[in-house]
Amino acid sequence: MGLRRHALPAGLAAVALVAGALALRAPASHGSTRPPAALAAPVLSPRRAPETLSRVVGDLRLRRDLDAALADPQLGAARSANCLVVDDGGRRLYERTPDASLLPASNLKLLTGAAILDRLGPGTRLRTEVRGARPAGGNVDGPLWLVGGGDPLLGTADFAASFERQPRQFTSLEALADRVVKAGVRHVSGGIVGDETRYDRERYVPTWIPSYVSDSEIGPASALTVNDNFVAWHPRHIAAAAPATAAAALFTALLRARGVDVDGSAAEGAAPPASARLATIDSATVGELVGEMLRESDNQTAEMLVKELDRRRGGRGSTVNGMAVVRSDLASMDLPLAGLATVDGSGLDRSDRATCRLLLSVLEHAPERAWLTRGLPVAAHDGTLARHFHGSVAAGRLRAKTGSLKGVAGLTGLAATVRGGTLAFSLLVNGLPHDELGVYLYEKVGGILVRYPDVPKPAQLAVPGT
Known part of the structure; x- marks a missing residue:
């Protein structure tokens, strides 16, 4: 029993000693042409445990x-x-x-x-909506509300193209404008109103270093975020003073470019609960957003x-x-x-x-x-x-x-x-x-x-x- 009790520790000790020498020594020279001497491995030699020696x-x-x-x-x-x-x-x-x-x-x-x-689920999507009165003969009586759903990648193709690493993942605001046109809207009498009421209006964490804002490390936060809430990015980024209004102004321009007459100026406010949903666009999945x-x-x-x-x-x-x-x-x-x-x-x-x-x-x-x-x-x-x-x-x-x-x-x-x-x-x-x-x-x-x-x-x- 005594021999068996000490055989394993002795073998491991041998492995450790040889391993230490191998780990710390410099690589052997490959200049010699002399054939290596034959090795005779004792029973407890670490050479009989190559996997253990290699690991150690x-x-x-x-x-x-x-x-x-x-x-x-x-x-x-x-x-x-x-x-x-x-x-x-x-x-x-x-x-x-x-x-x-x-x-x-x-x-x-x-x-x-x-x-x-874990909380939202990788398959969840965030939805941006366009709401208002249903068009009659192509006319919307009153405003259209652009309602933010928290999609952080909502934006336009030119903004996406401005990034050094391509392709830039984004949710197309142009595609949402196309869907409004497809819904039969040809005239909006009350302008476009941005709705950012899903989140609070705190734009930046108060304890951040001011240079994060001035150097455009991050744009102002809003439930209605478009183009990271920058209104310009060449030659430098300029943050939107009022993100929801800026998003509404950009959406106005996109609709007008598609032949929709939009009266009035962009504004911000909450969409009435009873307003009809005229068009939507979903974000990438939460799993993709986290990626x-x-x-x-x-x-x-x-x-x-x-x-x-x-x-x-x-x-x-x-x-x-x-x-x-x-x-x-x-x-x-x-x-x-x-x-x-x-x-x-x-x-x-x-x-x-x-x-x-x-x-x-x-x-x-x-x-x-x-x-x-x-x-x-x-x-x-x-x-x-x-x-x-x-x-x-x-x-x-x-x-x-x-x-x-x-x-x-x-x-x-x-x-x-x-x-x-x-x-x-x-x-x-x-x-x-x-x-x-x-x-x-x-x-x-x-x-x-x-x-x-x-x-x-x-x-x-x-x-x-x-």
Whole structure:
């Protein structure tokens, strides 16, 4: 019994010793032509356990390389203000301050998206309506109301074409104008009135840095959002002072271009409950909207859908109450919420906090996680990763949510390894001296993850005939 009790630990110890040497040594020279000496493998040799040895060496090298990446002197104060967790099918490969409560930047959109998908359902659509009196002989007696339903991507073709990354997903306001014409409308005596009453009228989160507004990081919020509520975008973006009125004015122009006579000026107000529904257009599904939000890191979509969460539970469509729904929903998923603090859905606010443990848990355990992973941008291919990882082994293999604010970088997602595995990971870094270092770091970390396990294949470690 004594021999059997100590045989397994002795074997594992041998594996660990050899693994440590393999993990830390430099690659052997390939210049010698001398044939290798024949190996005689003892019964307890680690060479008789090649898969175990390969895994141990791979794990050790991964930890060494990730430790080195996060200790890079270039990172400055960020070396002590970061977290990173890496899982391999539920097996924790690496963990560094997983519960540190850090600025997540746009990685927060993963939490927002998880709650939106769970509460609204991935197949739900948001409807924009045109309401008014039914036309008699083509004439509408009184106004037509353009009623916002919270679609964050309602817009025109010229606005969609202005984006660098194409094609830009949008719900066509032109198509809605065509449907009004198809409904028989030829003259509107009371003008077009924009209705944004589905949500409150708070345009921006009060604690946001003013430059987010002045630099057009996000447009003013409204239940009737058209073209992100910008009235111009060349050479610079100009936000609408009154989004509902601006949307009504644009819709007026579209109707007139289609031969509809519209009297009067655009205005805003609530559509009468008894008014008839003359035309509608639906958004993409919520699953597709969340995918667009993650892929393009769309702040406007995030904040609009947060307001919709509040509206669906009977509220007035506010950010504060919508974020309460997000937290409540995440709690219902039994996720580790310690260290979470949120005031918006986009991650723009600098008081937002999250942990790597939570972000990874959402990606691995949220009920609609398939929709989350489907929406992640692919390295060197699309979305916010289109410009990154070119020439890297991670190109096309890594898909992840990016995050970036001044001094902050984040990357949470999946890495398809060169050996055919899949690693889930979350990285947050705060206190970067230069924002470019965020891209440098997550490209470095991404490459390390994709190459895992960076060791010979198990078959190459085995002794022939053993």
